[in-house]
Amino acid sequence: MTTVTHIGGPTTLIEVDGWRLLTDPTFDPPGARYGFGWGISSVKLAGPARSPADLGPLDAVLLTHDHHGDNLDIAGRAMLPSVPRLVTTVAGARRLGTGTGLAPWAETVLEAPGKPPLRITATPARHGPALSRPVVGEVTGFAVGTSTGTLWISGDTVPFAGTDQVVDRLSVDVAVLHLGGVRFPLTGPLRYTMTGAEAVALCAALKPRVAIPVHYEGWSHFHDGRGEVEAALSNAPAEVRDRFRWLAPGAPTPV
Incomplete structure (x- = not known):
């Protein structure tokens, strides 16, 4: 069984x-x-549902990118040395001076006594429109190979050829989707993460058993919240609507 606790943001x-x-x-x-x-820049509007002290021991941190405060903030950065494994981007591991940095489709295996090996695969992500990478930096998603199937964490991405590869190459059981339709006044209508409508379209193609929205609330630069996602879902077929599951913040939820 897989249990997911949404703590806040991503x-x-x-x-x-x-x-x-x-x-x-x-x-x-x-x-x-x-x-x-x-x-x-952006203002943080909501705090976490649980503190690091509430979490208990951790085996690994999967960090989609290290250079934006809504994905790794000051308190999050401070806890990294206490976690046995860190898996992130190649650039992120270099900047942090620690961890395993993975390029798209590269893999690493988590191993520990008394636990089955857990394979982690980096999946492509693009944190904005075409040609934006020099500005927004390197990001990644993760596919986690579990006993019940693949759990996919999209990372901060918009739909692009790399997410098409995920659809083509992976059979996803649980999808954790970074949404929010991120945009900024300085760059006008340009989006830097998926909107609700884009997430619905992606799930129609990906067909996960469960889709879990995260990264849609708690920051001033998020512009597609739960209401916008649910509006997009209201026009989707029932087989797509029924895949989405909203998690109560801080509550461990079997999925």
Whole structure:
């Protein structure tokens, strides 16, 4: 069985096959403004549903990228040395000076006494429109091979050829989708993560058993919240609507 706890923003605790994995640690209180470079910034509007002290021992952190405060904040960065394994992007491992950095479709295996090996595969992600990578930096998603099937964490991405590869190459059981339709006044209508409508279309193609929205609330630069996602779902076929599951913040939920 897989249990997912949504802590806030992109941060989730995933418990599967005896492993305890944390994604994108963000534990700062609300109120601060974070710079993302190129004159772009955002204010954190909501704090985490649980603190690092509430989580208990962790086996690994899966970090989709290290250079944006809504995916790794000050408190999240401070907890990294206490976690046995860190898996992130190649650039992120270099900047942090630790961890396993994976290029798209590269793999690593988590191993520990008394637990089955857990294969982690980096999946392509693009954090904005075409040609935006020099500005937004390197990001990744993760496919986690579990005893019940593949759990996919999309990372901060828009739909592009790389997400098409995920659809073609993976049979996904549980999809954790980074949404929010991120945009900024400085760059107008350009989007840097999936909208609700894009997530619905992706799930129609991907056909996960369960789709879990995260990264849709708690920051001023998120512009597609739960209401926008549910509006998109209201026009989707029932077989797509029924795949989506909203998690109560802080509550461990079997999926």
